[in-house]
Amino acid sequence: MQSGILAEDYQLDFIDAVRDRLSTSATVKQVEKINPDIIFFLAGAVCYQTDLDFIKCLAKPDRIMVGSGDIFLADPKNWLEKYPFINALSMDFTNHDIKHYLQGRYEKIERMAYRLPGTGEIFAINSEKPNTQLEVGVPQQQLFIHPSYRFPFARHPKFTIFLTDFGCPFSCSFCVMSSLPYRFRNNTEALKELQLLHSLGVRELFWLNQTFGIKRDDTLQLLTEMAQFTPRFSWTTFCRPDQLDDQLLSKMKEAGCHTVIIGVESGSDKILKMYNKGYTATQVRAAFDLCRTHKIQTVGTFVLGLPGETVETIKATSRLARKIGCDFASFHTAVPRAGTELRANAIASGDIDGADFLMDQAGSYIAMTPKDLDPETLMALKRKAVLGFYLRPGYLLKQLFKPRSWYELNNVIHQGASLILNGLGLRKKKLGS
Secondary structure (H helix, E strand, C coil), rough: CCCHHHHCCCCCCCCCCCCCCCCHHHHHHHHHCCCCCCCEEECCCCCCHHHHHHHHHHHHCCCEEEEEEEHHCCCCCHHHHCCCCCCCEEEECCHHHHHHHHHHCHHHHCEEEEECCCCCCHHHHHHHHCCCEECCCCCHHHCCCCCCCCCCCCCCCCCEEECCCCCCCCCCCCCCCCCCCEEEECCHHHHHHHHHHCCCCCCCCCCCCCCCCHHHHHHHHHHHHHHHCCCCCEEEEECHHHHCHHHHHHHHCCEEEEEEEEEEECCCCHHHHHHHCCCCCHHHHHHHHHHHHHHCCEEEEEEECCCCHHHHHHHHHHHHHHHHCCCCEHHHHHHCCCCCHHHHHHHCCCCCCCCCCCCCCCCCCCCCCCCCHHHHHHHHHHHHHHHHHHCCCHHHHHHHHHCCHHHHHHHHHHHHHHHHHHHHHCCCCCCCC
């Protein structure tokens, strides 16, 4: 997103050291070869300390370091005080704050913590009325398209991420996206990006809106336009079960959608209500039925171990995952991410240390558990949910005989093995690796 905003005034380069399997020293050499005036970096909760130690070694007195990442959302001013080599922290990578900061237009900043050049004074701005329009120009997609990137549901090797809104207007209390202002993009700008992608030979998209179809009329119009591309795009997106209906799914299918990732979260209506999901297990089942009618593949995502859960509610979630007939299921343990109501409540109740930001949603370790469950029991329930879903004879036969291209088959095998290993807690992860 920032590449579209900044490209008009700045020369841009991109380094993905993980993708290119670069060592720390090799990455430093590549950065210094470019010798940038400004570095925009992302720090992750799983290995933020290693990330920041590395960023420190790139810092120079005349180099501006701007960071982003959900770990900075809760108290960005404190992070700047703790790490003096960081100049600014963006709390929304889709707005124009970075450009405003770099060009000294501090009065226009909406959601950013920054160090004032010259004095070093720190400001943290969080506007109560941010701009609702998402205006990012046309992102410089050519910088990011690379054959090494994989996506488990992609049907073509050349793919990228596409986005038409950011944030979320719903108030799910464990999700960081509900803490961000919801902003949407106009169709004219979105179509320009699609035209660029098509000209670059991209045929596969991960349409990364957190909830697809919120701006209903605009979405239907854009889908109509997308259906005119020849060859069509092929794509995957996220959606809530209560947003899906025949009209929307029909238009999505016509425009090339083959997979919908649906946030189910729990099989217990009590837990769904407790965390402000706004729908019921009955609506979940209806949504998956509709997707089957339209021959759209489904992925169900589930969260296990939220405060208030019991062994029985977790088992109910596992049962629902099997009953709704989703093609794939992803089971995560609850993670109190920075900026969420869940984290604030967990700190207040003493369930987690407010200084602990090492969180892993994949579940290689457990960040928090409900009061009557220990981490070992929760992990065992998660393993049982994964095995119970993926090792059903009927499910295995269905997947075995499902028609796929060689690319899809290789992708499914690779990603399926990774998903099961992570789900069972068999893949050991090292911080900073």
